[in-house]
Amino acid sequence: MAYEQYMHWAIELARRGFGSVEPNPMVGCVIVSPSGEVIGEGWHKQFGKEHAEINALKDCRLKGLSPAGSTVYVTLEPCSHYGKTPPCAAALIEAEVSEVTAAMEDPSEKVAGRGFDMLRKAGIKVQVGMCREQAELLNPAFIKQSRRSRPWVILKWAQSLDGYMSETDAGGNTVWLTSEASRQDVHRLRRSCDYILAGIGTVLADDPMLTARPSCGRSPHRIILDSKLRIRLDMKLFQSIDAAPLTIFTLSNDEEKIQEIKDCGVDVERAQKDENGRCSIRGVLDKLSALKAQRVMVEAGPELLSEFIRCGLADEFWVYTAPKLLCSAGKDSLPEAMAGLPRSRLCHTEFTPFDKDIRFTALARDISEI
């Protein structure tokens, strides 16, 4: 097994934390004996719980094996600080491992090389950079937050093969465009995000809850952009207020309705007006940024989609394509929404099947430029 294979496996292990560890990064760790045997595996499983290295050391000891003298492959620099758990660097030193190979530095202010320093001072050989790109791709939002203190914006939408964003039945009612498997994946994505943002158009058309189901205890804070405060209090967003917080950004001065909404336990915030007289998405993102939002998911209808692309504010795309040629059963033409917008750059593109649908994911820039 080439050394990179150990790191590939650590990256695979890391992925298992998706939707459970955020806003922490996903991290995986593999401990390898001098003879090349994998003697311990671990990953960060849940926010606030043990880090990957600690779980890998535990796994090793549970097998009755000693990590002393081993090489540790880890997807991120071991931490050096006492947070919710003691520092992993200290645990690795105590375990007398002889080498740590990390895919990348921890860019967060709290670590930023100090984990490597601790290890080196203890005489442990440190190597950095193996499979760096794949490791960085695990946690782009974490990296952006660390480097630029700005939230990572994920545009998600569904479409038919022929470029429509919604499907209507014979009676003109909106129906599910994508398969059950795709929709389950969307709920997984929701669990990985701290905020979910939708426009009032989508809300009025679909009356969605915008919660993660099942939530597994994690459902994003819901943000609705509703410049004219057209939302109705009998909508599912209000009925599901116990499942996840709800904030409505508006330009409206209808103080009576605002009070009614607030009485339901829903936050109402004054938005800034953009040049088209709508809620400014830049302004909303500034507010979320101040709240240290890390992953903001946009359930994009045609309006929000074009607005985010126009402003260059999308970091990542998740697009589900259903194998359908809707023709006249289609609504919300994608090219119509995109007309006149600057072309979007897409990097790290990937297709993944979900039942009969296909999911497309991409970043708006190279991972090295985040």
Place this chain on the structure above:
Amino acid sequence: MAYEQYMHWAIELARRGFGSVEPNPMVGCVIVSPSGEVIGEGWHKQFGKEHAEINALKDCRLKGLSPAGSTVYVTLEPCSHYGKTPPCAAALIEAEVSEVTAAMEDPSEKVAGRGFDMLRKAGIKVQVGMCREQAELLNPAFIKQSRRSRPWVILKWAQSLDGYMSETDAGGNTVWLTSEASRQDVHRLRRSCDYILAGIGTVLADDPMLTARPSCGRSPHRIILDSKLRIRLDMKLFQSIDAAPLTIFTLSNDEEKIQEIKDCGVDVERAQKDENGRCSIRGVLDKLSALKAQRVMVEAGPELLSEFIRCGLADEFWVYTAPKLLCSAGKDSLPEAMAGLPRSRLCHTEFTPFDKDIRFTALARDISEI
């Protein structure tokens, strides 16, 4: 190994003939000893050459093994007639196999059960129908031709993720939308077809050759619909006349230009006029039908695409999606082409990756309804 696994393998073998055997069907054959060992494999490799059963028997004997007493798994009923090769049923009888399991009957007039009759009369046990659907999906055009004497029409196009059928660079010139791998696959598809049809719009925009490259000795007959005879004699279609025949359907009476074109070795046919004053695609398909065309591929631009869908004349779809959000760099919006058309039914949908692109294939009806 469950018995179906032998048939699955025969189906996989059959696929290797794609682009070489047409207008013959793709057929695969696996010979299994009484102890369950695969002792012979074969497939129909090239039009006019040995059938799958003959190749499997050969393979068996080359290994020094006897097919006597074996069970033969074959994706199509063994033939009963002397064509370009002697009948396979006779060869199987001579080889003293004890059982033949076929996925489907041969629907062509020349066989239609007579292969099974020959085998049964010789005391060979015959079973029919294992993995029928997958076997039928190998050869829908062959089935349609056998049952209805009509050509099978494949609509092929490329699109961006956001529903544009072509891409322009900064200077407004059309550029390749899809990857090299996708384009190679299109050439494979071309090799499997006897006719390729394009509209004059595509020809004027892209100046294509519409040949299979490499041809491997097989390039489809090219058909251009050019109602006003706008084609130019300096186009690549004319330069590549030695690579594949070229026929232009027109409504024009410009006898001088028609003569000029004919002098280049190009056929010019009078088309029927449809209700929009263009060449009638129904009329063209009637003519191709009379020529016993089996697989007609349409390199669809927006006009031909909508026309075929409007008329319900598409049998199969091959759509390549490039991972691009073109926005203003996009041309030929798919939803615009589809506007007002009846929704297309899609069956047997499948996604297949080609480098960074994804290919989507589907049939317009269930395979059982062909």
